[in-house]
Structures are given as structure tokens and as C-alpha cells.
Amino acid sequence: MNNSEYGKLELHIEDLLKKNGISKNTLCKTMDIPRSNLNRYCRNEFERLDANFICKLLHFFQCPLDELLTYKDPRHTG
DSSP, X not given: OOGGGGOEEEEOHHHHHHHHTOOHHHHHHHHTOXXXXXXXXXXXXXXXXXXXXXXXXXXXXXXXXXXXXXXXXXXXOO
């Protein structure tokens, strides 16, 4: 079985950046993350997420988890 059978997680970093008028550069500097890594997260091209990274994002954006991260169930596509 491959992982896509179980669904996937999607980060909404770009939406939050736009909503809050924050640049990617500002986020990278504040969180000390390389721009290339941030771009991968923005494109949802990741296999694993670090809990500390998610907590840092939640703290940075001051938002609830469901605004940052959603689960896409493969049984409910459409």
C-alpha cells in the first residue's frame, strides 16, 4: 500500500502569508528556515512534518491548527 491510499496533509502557509500580509522572506528569517524548504512546504511537497515546526508556525501565525493544516481523505475526493 502506498501512503496516498490513506490521504494526505496539506499546509496552508501561502494562504496565511497572504491573509496576514507577510512575505516568505520574513517567515524564513523569523523561523530560521531556508527559502527552498519553505517553498516545498508551500507546494505541499513533503513526506514528514516535524511537530516543533508545526508549533512554530502556529505560534507565528497565531492561528488554530485547522487553519494551518488540513487532512484530505481519499474517500472524499471531488
